[in-house]
Amino acid sequence: MILWRISVHPELDGTGGLLAPGRWHTQGSRVVYCAPNPATSLVEVLVHIEIESDDLPDPLQYREIEAPDDVSTENVDLDALGRNWQTDLEATRRAGDEWLRSGRTALFRVPSVIVPETWNVLINPRHREGAQVRILRVHRHGIDPRLLR
Structure with missing residues (x-):
């Protein structure tokens, strides 16, 4: 499975989840949010931006991520x-936090709130299979x- 993430963080260690809460987790949890394609990844970032285009990093860094097909997914x-x-x-944070705490799977597939017909994937970097998920490019x-008008 190929996933996408826009981030300045060079690793998939979940540091961002320690610093801020998200739709599917409370602050203090190591988690990495990804999307199934670059466009969804961009939309998921833009919905949270309240800055002018001149203040955005240029260029944005799209991370192409590979998760082997046999990595456990829920x-x-x-x-x-x-x-x-x-x-x-x-409710969504409770579901995500429970998934992280349980350690059942390395990946958690959740719907996008912005475009519910698509989905996002959360990576649990602490799961034993999390090391198999890697940045390709x-x-x-x-x-x-x-896009910012």
Whole structure:
């Protein structure tokens, strides 16, 4: 499976999750968020940006990540989250934190809140199979300023 991530962090060690909470975890948890393609990766970043295009890093660093097909993966149980999971941060964070604590799988497949027909993958860097997930290449691209209008 090929995954994508836009990040200035050169490693997949989950440091960002220690510093800030996300949709699927509370602050203090090592976790790495990825998307199935560069476009979804960009949309997932842009939704959180409240800065001018001149303040963005240029170029952005798109990390192409490989997770072998046999790495353990779990799909989130949307039924357990409830009907309004998109707006219920407590429910999504609880599900992600429980997955991280359990150590059941290296990857956790979750829907994108922005585009629910696509998905994101969380990597648990502390899982024994987490070391099999690796960065293949770093692609550097500028951002089209029309996306920030």
